[in-house]
Amino acid sequence: MKILCVSDYVDPLIYNQNVKEVFSDIDLILCAGDLPMDYIDFIVSVFNKPTYFVFGNHDLKEYHLYHKESRMENSHFNRNFDQGFHGHGATYLxxxxxxxxxxxxxxxxxxxxxxxxIAGASGTVRYNNGLCQFTDSQMKFKLLKMVPRLIYNKIKYGRYLDIFMTHASPRHIHDHEDPCHLGFECYNWFLERFKPTYMVHGHIHLYDLREERIGQYYDSTVVNAYAHYVIELPMKTTEKKDY
Incomplete structure (x- = not known):
């Protein structure tokens, strides 16, 4: 299974009419945040393959459609949300x-x-009280809500998870030390405990070719999806760094 991962940057190599010829054998697309919804719409339309997405800390114009607590009181958005109508053909993870x-x-x-x-989480560490920002405790609480399903996976399939997709990175893996780009420590706990084959994240822009794109944390390969990157299941990625 070949998986195209994208995040944070509208990549001209992807956003063109010939993209399906370049990536002819893709089975799944993962959109790891901070991407315009019309870009995701384009990806779904061109590839016609299952597509999952999460939100980052920018491009949040449609965030309120997926999260009731972010909707304004007495607004016309306070109604049941039909993802089939608003979801651009992609599944919110x-x-x-x-x-x-x-x-x-x-x-x-x-x-x-x-x-x-597959499982996922939107958002970043809270740095200015903006939308889709969370403290580490708030994010861990959200992850804990997924545990019953993960235990079910382990019982039925012998493993908890194949792919964990987020926007932010784990702490000390690909993250930066400025307040906006710190990773979540609870993601490190999640990787250690539930051992997904891959963690795919965005948020950290790879402007410097010397920056690491692929890392390893316990049994999980951590992939920065900035712009685009292709992974495979079963895993065939060989570029790793231990943390």
Missing amino acids: GFKSFINENLTFEDPETGMKTPLL
Whole structure:
């Protein structure tokens, strides 16, 4: 299974009419935040493949459509939200866990076909009390709500998760020391405890080619999806750095 990961930058290599010829064998697209919804709409339309997305800390014009607590009182947005109408053909992964029975790959340990197990979280560490920003405790509480589904995955499929997609990075893995770009420490806990094959994140722009894109934390490969990057299940990525 080949997976196209994108975040933070409308990449001309992706946003063009010939993109499907360049990425002809993509099975799934992951959008890791800070991307305009019309860009996600384009990706869905051109590839016609399952697409998941989370929100970052910018490009939040439609965030209120997915999160009731962010809607203004007495506004026309205070109604039941139909993602099929507003969702641009992509599935919102924020603070949710999914089992995708339509996307399968061969488990390298058992040789059996298995569905994709995926979960995600939107937002960044709180730095100016803006929308879609959270303290570490608030984010950990959101992650804890996913635990029952993850335990179900472990019982039925022998593992908790294949992919964990977020916008922010874990603490001390790809993050920066300014208040806006600190990683979540609870993500480190999540990786250690639930061992997804991949964690895919955005938020950290790779302006310097010397910056790491791929890291390793316990059993999880951590991928910065800035602009675009392709990963595979079963995992074939070889560029790693231990933390």
